[in-house]
Amino acid sequence: MHFSKYISKREAEEIAKSKIKKISLTPTAHKQTPDTTIRFLKEKGIEIEVLQRRGRPRKLGKEEITKIMAARQEGLSFYRISKMFNIPKSTIFDYYKRNKHLKINNEEIEEIKVKEAKKLFEKIITNSSNEKIKQLAIEGIRANSQEDIEFILRGIISYIN
Structure with a gap:
């Protein structure tokens, strides 16, 4: 009881x-x-x-919070972060306010960017009908540095335009 x-x-x-x-x-x-x-x-x-837990359980996990803090540290607005992660702006702001003390180092930020880019490449592979774009996306998944990924994304954009 x-x-x-x-x-x-x-x-x-x-x-x-x-x-x-x-x-x-x-x-x-x-x-x-x-x-x-x-x-x-x-x-x-x-x-x-x-019981030590109090109130409503938190909606986001540690990984999502880290992504939010990294995006904010990179200078993105709350609105942009909200659209990126499909999370309400008020939730983004609340988590930012509660976790201001968290500072994400540059290596972690790059790791997050690479991981998110690879998710984007996977979506491109499944949704694109252009074989050249799919091939570039496959190269993007294999890439491990932010510079390589940016180069591949520019290549994809040039094929789209």
Whole structure:
């Protein structure tokens, strides 16, 4: 049984009568519950677990947060980052604000750029009917440096134009 608000003495007595062996509380509920009530529950053999996670679980994982921070560090606007990752601008801003302390080094930024470019090349291969463009995209997947990828992308753009 889980509680997100304090446990009253009456609720504690009902818990003891119902033969529940374990309850969980949020940190705030634990602070607000009187010590006498906590002692009473422990005397009755009820295990009390204080959960550390609070609030709604975060929407984005560490990898997405790193990408957002790297893009922002590269000077992209919140609007542009939002469009790039298809995430609402307010979410991007919120994560940026919460993770301002994270500084992504240049090697990590280049690694992220290369990984994202390879995803783009995979989409080009599956969606393009032009064999020359597909061949360039295959070369792009094999490339490991940002300079090589930029050169290949320029080649693809020249074929499109």
